[in-house]
Amino acid sequence: MKSLQELENLKLQSQKLVNLRLGDRQNSPHKHHVLICQGTGCVSAKATVIEEAFHEHLAKHNLTEDVVVARTGCFGICEAGPVVIVYPEGAFYSHVTPEDAERITKNHLVEGNVVTDLLLEGSSVGDKIIPINEIPFYKKQKRVSLALCGLINPENILEYIAFDGYKALAKAVLEMSPKAIIDEIKESGIRGRGGGGFSTGRKWEFTMNTQADQKYIVCNGDEGDPGAFMDRSILEGDPHAIIEAMAIAGYAVGANQGYVYVRAEYPIATNRLQIAIDQAKDFGLLGKNIFESDFNFDLEIRLGAGAFVCGEETALLNSIEGQRGMPNPRPPYPAVEGLWGKPTVINNVETFSNIPQIILNGAKWFSDMGTEGSNGTKVFALGGKIKNTGLIEVPMGITLREVIFDVGGGIPNGKKFKAVQTGGPSGGCLTEEHLDTPIDFDNLTRLGAMMGSGGMIVMDEDNCMVDIAKFFLEFTVDESCGKCAPCRVGTKKMLNILNRITSGTSEMAELDRLEELAKNIKISSLCGLGQTAPNPVLSTLKNFREEYEAHVKDNKCPSGVCKDLLNYFILDTCIGCTLCTRHCPVNAITGEKKEVHHIDTKTCIKCNVCVEKCKFNAIEVR
Amino acid sequence: MRGKTAMKTVNLTIDDLPVQVDENMTVLEAALQVGIDIPTLCFLKGVCEVGDCRICVVEVDGFDNLKSACVFPVSEGMVVKTHTKKVRLSRKSTMELILATHSKECLTCCRSTNCELQTLAEELGITELYYSDESPEEVTYDDKSNSIIRDQSKCILCARCAHVCSKTQGTGILGFVGRGVKTRVTTAFDKSLADTPCLFCGQCVVSCPVGAISEKVDIDKVWDVLEDPDIHVVVQTAPAVRSALGEEFGLPFGTNVQGKMVAALKRLGFNKVYDTSFGADLTIMEEGHELLDRLNNDGVLPMITSCSPGWVRYCEHYYPEFIPNLSSCKSPHQMVGAVLKSYYAEKNNIDPAKIFVVSVMPCTSKKDEAARPELSVNGLQDVDCVITTRELAKMIRIGRIDFDMLEDAEFDRDLLGEYTGAGISFGATGGVMEASLRTVADIMESKELRDIDYTQVRGMSDIKEATLVLGGRIFRVAVVHGTAAAGRLLDLIKSGVTTYDFIEVMGCSGGCVAGGGQPHVTAKEKMKLDIREARANVLREVDNSKDYRKSHQNPQVQKLYTDYLGKPNSQKAHELLHTHYTAKEKFPLE
Amino acid sequence: MVKEVICKDRLAQLETVMDEHKGKKGCLMPILHESQKIFGCIPLGVQKVIADATGIPMAEIYGVVTFYSHFSIEPKGDFVIGVCMGTACYVKNAGKILDDFVKQANVKVGETSEDGKFTLEATRCIGACGLAPVITINEDVYGRLKADAQEVADILAKY
16 A cells, blocks of 8 residues: 555445445445344354355345345344344344345345344334434444444455545554654543553553664453453454554554454454454555555464453563463553563553544544543443343443443343443442443442443342352452462452352351452452452442341342252142152152142252252242 | 663652652662661562562552552652551451461471561461461472472462572473462472472572472481491581571671581581581692693583582583583582592591481582482492581581580591682682682693682672683683573573683572572561672681682692592592583473 | 374474474464364473473473463363353353253363263353353354253253
8 A cells, every 4th residue: 555545546446345335326336235243143143154045045046246245243232143234225134044044035135125024123113124323222322433343344454445444544654743643642532441441642652752672562352351242343343443553553652563462262353353464464554664654564463362361461461472461560561661571552452443533533523422531432242131232332421221221222021120230350230329320431430330341231130249249259269360469369268258158157247357358459469350359249248238148147148049048949839740859869859649749958959950840830949 | 761870869758758769779679778667578689579479568649559569669759658557457468368378387397487477477467367267279298309398388479489490590490380269389280399300409498488498308317327326427518508507596697607617516426527618629620620631632612610519400401512511520529528438438447338428518409419329439429418508507406506605616637627718719609710710820820820819700790701811821711600690601602602611600699608508588688688798708708818729739639639549630530529411301201 | 081182293283383483472372372273282292392392491381371271281072061151141040051061961160071072161251142141062152041951951962
């Protein structure tokens, strides 16, 4: 790539590839575009088989010339997957099976009749398809990071270029000074989306101002928070945005080498990113003398190997260096002394994904979104007891209620909302009373939760909060790097206390000890993992103390989750079919045929087989 | 950032005291300057500066969480608080957690009353162990090697051992393994140290704050022979022992306790007490002539010293290509053993099989060395038992000898009783080189030189070089200590960047004075004082005070040659005083 | 059941991989990833070959291998069952599913059954939260499970 003009020309040529998706039927060589979501969720639900089925049926109907089948990144609404969208109509098909490909081909692509019974609920009114951004799930969203996810084929650089891809890099390299770029980023107010929320512009500035013969740009794609998958989706759906952003960062701070550290558990993302890197090199957008300037930039992928702590930046750098992913105390900060001791900019995937648009649209465009102190948008992974499980992007400042009930569709099966957990193992549980709090970095931290990477898990009345706290703590105990004592031993001791609580062998004084220990781990641990590991316990202790007390004082789990505190009873509705007696592995059930049976709670091992076998719902667990 | 020439100072406040210090200092160092004692545990100056244990935490204005003083750099205007309630509670809580995973067998521990953890627990006011009821994880106990015992039940994961092993020794035998609560410091696949390319240098032992790594104690063997009237027990003490033994009895660092030491040994009942420095003089004679032979007859150069057994093992396992460069000389105490069981036995008409040679060494690797089958003559090991300086102190205590009250005594003067200032210099880095030069230079220049202080090879920088002109020939020497530095030097030689005629290598940093068998010194004391220097000065003073300061002037060494060996490197000398080496696998599988 | 893990063929593959990587900065992780692929695990014999070639101490390599859960010392079973324990799956009863696999496949979490058939792993979020709760067996994905014992029995019967 030599000049801005060359890029513009390429963009004009490429636009015809995507015009149809923007409703422009005139300037498109094709009649239909079939976009098949190939994010990990949909691939797990056979999206690749669906793609093959479309190719097969299109060939049957001689439509291979007229219809483009494109694989895209995630549409966000994973609950409805596998998802297929047909343009120009924008027909949003959900829960598509390989068999449905035939119907969609025949009815829609050949005959022009939308298959209404396959459309996503709420995506049509009668026979009329409503625009995607009017669908309730998308209505309150503002997609910046995810703008192109689900719109372009990530394996085709031309589709990215058609949407102004690499224009920001051209602008940066050809028209802006490094300082001007950093000023722009600083002014936008963007803060790191990976957890800490530190100013991205200032990070870059530190690195720019540090003299060194070599500097590095590192992208943190070690998304370890269980239940968060925005970084993966961006890498799968819009990998070029990351490449472009890293190159811009490289130009701004004076680095010529970048590394993208991706979880080994993300094969699709890794593969697409590699394809994108190769294409960018072919187009001269990576490599030597980019846009005929003297700026060189190269990128390599490095795979993680299953260690949550590598999301911590110094641990991640150690891992790239080929060591155990154990964090170092800071300072020195990576911006000054990072990879192999050289100044290193390290940002996460979502942060980088915003950069090209900030350069193109200006700092003000970005800072106009969101709240004071938390500009822009944030991607959240909605999961748990919520109707629309999936990935959403909303402006900062939106309330939890809007996210959970408007975008997320509320709690399924008529259950009652109990809590929402944000920030994963570093975060905390918020309750009903917090639902109207505007979401931003500072509010969440103030409430004892955390933005974290953006996992948002909704819980209903069936979830035991002590059990949830235990779940997160088990995670951190397992994932603690083992370096510092407060985290290594302390989290384990907290877990032991929680185990005693959920098994009814604790005492009230231990609740105070738990809290004291948790507070000390927070202030004493070496890295962010340990400093935030007690949050799930502290926030549940604060917001759901009565649940803890019920476990300790009354030996009861109010939600009926903690096994050791439960007992199995047979109700009078038992008809004495003896099925449970026959399946009980420890012969704890006695009773005559056709008479109400009885469970000896002392013998019962609570394996739940009887409940599963009973056809009359006659067994109660309480 | 670091290493800039002009030193800048910054002003900060620690516990309301204004402090002005060098900008490259840590909070811990700055606090020390104004007498504020921040407790540490994993910190060991120059070895382990990582901030892992979280005991040295302090409050720094502007941060919610506490910072490790040992690694936190000072900055202008910084405000530090080192003993607020928040800090005290945190230290105590962390200490309780560390103790939860630590064996509580303090009464029977080898480090009882000498344990940094025990001291710290008291200093932090630990009065109950809340978490001690929970069963500990599975642990390893390894006593297979001749030198070192590892007891994982006492390990607190400070990783000082692992850092010294990889950084100073360049071996990396010990390291972090596993993750989270299952993290341990151990060897690859939990192999016994005996089955690894460990040098047995014992630097891990003297770095360990607790009893997780210790020397194998052999004093019972010594007690037994001392009680046996049929056995003639001869003890020899290495130069470095006298420079540190006093520390075990509360004397200041750098006190020479030679006289009391000899008195104590006599009181313990040894038949003869000799100084290994005699063996050092003998080594110079043999090694010096070997060097001259190599120089004159196109032998393999550079020649490298072989008196440090840790270094010899390093060479055999890690740089076997340099085995031909190793001097074939046995180490001094092995020479003494060989001479005792031949010349001495003959002269005194004692059956060599009835002679039991005990070496008191500052070294744990010497234990393993003495067991090498090739270090024997006529089926008798040169040295029968090696005990460390620490073990000698233990014997003195068990023997209920009041060390302070002892009147100074002299080494036995017969046969092996003489030693020179050159011989005693072996105990510190550069000493072997300086001793060699004093003899070799005289021979090459064919005269008795008067200027014999080779100060270029003294001091504590890890690689020291000197170029001399001797007998019209340019003569290049290097001195290196700590095997990691030795490895770096050998790499330079291999790549052809540099070359030498003669190299002294000591396995431990500082040489034998800082060997793995020397008394334990707490991290706090090591931070205040370079104990290597303090102990080395003792030897330097002895050297300066001696009439004979060149090995070839030692009259009893001269007599040994005339009466028994003939001349240096003679057939007889070779049989008794030289050995050979074997290349060994870097990572032995079984 | 003893499986032949280290053989000439695989060692030759490892040599090729190491030739490509060794000497480069931070080469250990890529070499270990490839080794895990080639051998299915990274046992002592393989670590020794890597140590000899790269000069990295054995304890360091062992330390790295045991740090990352992706690497294993022991070979895995023919079928690796991964029960996703991401939060989204956990709140939808993934713990119960894991228990059912322990019982029915007769294998402990993180271990391989005696006949070498199944390895059971509690995996981190695999990102298929829309399908929660979800499990994987080798390449096969089973989502939106009901978490009852019969369902697990039916899945296991396929292998």
